[in-house]
Amino acid sequence: MPLKEVLQKINFVKQCRRYQLSLWQCPSFLFLLMGLITILTMLGSYLIALRYTEQPEIVALIVILVAAILTIINYFIVQGFERLAQANQLKSEFVSIVSHQLRTPLTSIKWTLNLMMDEKAGQLTEEQLAKLKTIKESNQQMGDLINDLLNVSRIEQGRLVVRPEKLSLEALVRDIFKDYGSLAKSSNVKLSLVSHEDIPLISADRQAIKIVLQNLIDNAIRYIRKEGRVKIVLKKKNRSVICQAQDDGVGIPQKDQNKIFQKFFRSRNIMKYQTEGTGLGLFISQAIIKASGGKMGFQSREGQGSVFWFELPIKPKNNKQ
Numbered sequence: 001m002p003l004k005e006v007l008q009k010i011n012f013v014k015q016c017r018r019y020q021l022s023l024w025q026c027p028s029f030l031f032l033l034m035g036l037i038t039i040l041t042m043l044g045s046y047l048i049a050l051r052y053t054e055q056p057e058i059v060a061l062i063v064i065l066v067a068a069i070l071t072i073i074n075y076f077i078v079q080g081f082e083r084l085a086q087a088n089q090l091k092s093e094f095v096s097i098v099s100h101q102l103r104t105p106l107t108s109i110k111w112t113l114n115l116m117m118d119e120k121a122g123q124l125t126e127e128q129l130a131k132l133k134t135i136k137e138s139n140q141q142m143g144d145l146i147n148d149l150l151n152v153s154r155i156e157q158g159r160l161v162v163r164p165e166k167l168s169l170e171a172l173v174r175d176i177f178k179d180y181g182s183l184a185k186s187s188n189v190k191l192s193l194v195s196h197e198d199i200p201l202i203s204a205d206r207q208a209i210k211i212v213l214q215n216l217i218d219n220a221i222r223y224i225r226k227e228g229r230v231k232i233v234l235k236k237k238n239r240s241v242i243c244q245a246q247d248d249g250v251g252i253p254q255k256d257q258n259k260i261f262q263k264f265f266r267s268r269n270i271m272k273y274q275t276e277g278t279g280l281g282l283f284i285s286q287a288i289i290k291a292s293g294g295k296m297g298f299q300s301r302e303g304q305g306s307v308f309w310f311e312l313p314i315k316p317k318n319n320k321q
Contacts (some may be wrong), residue, residue: 030077034070041066079115088156096153099146106146109139148280151211152263155287162205162286162291169243170199176213180221188227191217196235202312207310208288213243215281216308220247223270228305240294240311248305257300261286272297 016026041063048062113136117129124132154160170193177191184191213232220230224247233244252260256267264279289296289310300306 030073034073037066037070037073041070092156093204095149096157098148102146103143106139106143110136111142113139120218145278148284149277151284151287152280155284160207160287160291162288164203164292165206166201167206167209168199168201169202169209169234169241170195172210173213173234173243176210179214180217183218184221184230187221187224189221189224190229192229192231194231194233196233199234199236199241200314202241202314204292204312205288208292212288212310213245214283215285218243218309219281220245220249220306223247223249225250237311239315241315242311243311244307244309246305246307251302251304251306252298252300253302257298260274260298261296282287282308 013029015117016029029104045063045066048058050229089308115133117124117132117136151160173193177193180191183189186294217230219231224230228248231246233242233246235242235244250270252270256265259265260267261282263283264281266279289312294312296308296310296312298306298308
């Protein structure tokens with residue numbers, strides 16, 4: 001690890017400011033302080049023991065005093081963690097409540113727009129229809145964002161539940177390709193599906209796995225410049241099925257790859273070509289795959305594209321989250 005990164009990690013002042021905690025409530029500072037006191041205590045006890053060999057009560061008194069100080073510091077450390085945990089819980093609850101409240105008006109807007117566009121299409125001009133379509137697309141983007149925030153809230157609170165059923169990945173991919181046909185065509189991207197052999201049915205939550213595939217395919221299409229291809233490859237490996245999403249897009253820089261599954265993270269080179277996005281899709285996808293008893297990863301080189309993959313067992317373990 002570079003020296004600069006090491007110094008940033010031990011910069012407790014910056015970390016305390018980041019979490020808006022005082023030094024006496026900041027775990028990183030208190031851990032460092034406790035470590036120093038422990039070292040000094042060991043040295044001091046040794047020197048005192050050498051000097052007062054015939055007065056063990058003095059040594060015992062000093063050890064008790066230092067132990068009391070360490071106990072107090074431990075109390076402050078626990079208090080700091082509790083405050084962070086409470087803040088995180090309040091944030092998750094707030095996001096969940098607000099997201100639920102926003103879904104109702106957005107759904108009403110969606111149905112109203114559909115009604116206007118279906119029943120009055122003949123009475124509206126092309127310009128009016130185009131504006132309604134723009135409003136509908138913006139409403140859909142807001143709905144997608146709210147769904148993402150709700151999923152993140154469930155993940156953070158340990159309430160992400162998957163309901164397995166018999167599922168054909170191949171059929172699901174073909175259905176999603178139909179949904180993304182227009183976007184792929186307008187982006188000059190060719191979609192293709194390759195099944196290496198007879199892919200068995202898996203037991204997984206259809207809607208959850210659909211979200212994962214949509215995130216992978218959507219990212220692959222949007223991060224291809226000019227023209228390219230997105231290929232989904234399905235293959236069997238022992239008692240698992242592997243799904244790969246291959247693209248020849250902009251790729252991910254090496255220095256960003258360890259953060260790619262973090263919440264709200266978007267690679268800097270991607271921001272140049274696609275300003276829209278929340279950075280939640282891959283975080284949610286990885287959580288869904290883990291909850292389904294599988295695993296997820298990727299390989300990528302900047303400028304040469306990426307391969308995102310997930311592996312799901314044919315007969316998954318019982319996972320409860």
